[in-house]
Amino acid sequence: MTDRHLKETRIDGYTAFSGKLLEVRVDRVDLPDGQETRREYVAHPGAVMVIAQMDNGKLIFERQFRYPLDRVFLELPAGKIDRGEDILDCARRELREETGYQARVWAYVGVIHPCIGYSNERIEIFLARGLEHVGHALDDGEFLEVVELSLDQALDAVRAGSITDGKTLAGLLWAEKIFRGGWVLPDIK
């Protein structure tokens, strides 16, 4: 399907803000009807998220303070991809650093785009099983708690409004389909 009637085309642009974490780009673009407009968005290196299932069936969550919203969130483990880092290596590293677990069996789940209106971030989702606890290695300045929940407990938390993190809801949709809906994923060899 050609999407010429929807597509916007870059004319030029510049980096309007370059911080420690965020980079904001401002581009001039041509709209499908030939009008010109301005698009502002965050340039992001991408991230991974891990659905980590213990042998007893429970999933690994984190409780972490998120400054922009000034409160603690219950969320699946996730973290930014380092420059040049392989996404599976990143998933292994984040799971280990944040939760202290290593996994024997990995599968690739899929990708989500959390914020398509104003960020180019993608989140690559992995499923990790065969977990073994080998100990934390949090980054300096990183504070979080590890929590184990069954899928039903997590879904109850969504219903009750205790899980509202978008990437985590997306991960739970995938998790339910994988664990109960017959969505089979090949293990990574």
Add this chain to the structure above:
Amino acid sequence: MTDRHLKETRIDGYTAFSGKLLEVRVDRVDLPDGQETRREYVAHPGAVMVIAQMDNGKLIFERQFRYPLDRVFLELPAGKIDRGEDILDCARRELREETGYQARVWAYVGVIHPCIGYSNERIEIFLARGLEHVGHALDDGEFLEVVELSLDQALDAVRAGSITDGKTLAGLLWAEKIFRGGWVLPDIK
């Protein structure tokens, strides 16, 4: 539960970028261990998303070009809250403007936070039923196509990687639970 061991406290801050769409704030904060760090985030007015179900059971989706990722996304109808606007009024307005539908029956679903690492955005989700097509009223410079999909078609699209928008996956988790999982929502009177 007290979260003092996780909480970060603002010292001061400034607006580092103020564009047409985005505002970026940079704050100095105290970490739980007393160290100081810097937090950068997008200040966002909030948004609504509508799970709009037709009398035949199908859901209303949009195909829309999203500039930050340079491609068309299949997504549930959504839009930003105007300053001072009631969230249900916003949901009615966005559904009408973007898809041309009005709904007789509305229910409040819940809130998600799409981008907790670097944005304070919240998305308020509504369920709309009793739809009547009354005609489009797109904003100037807004281009999109309206698509009807059954819940199963939408879930197949997630599995196939054709729906990757995070808010839409979160909405589909809610939709499946509401339509098939017994999560009952009271209608808004």
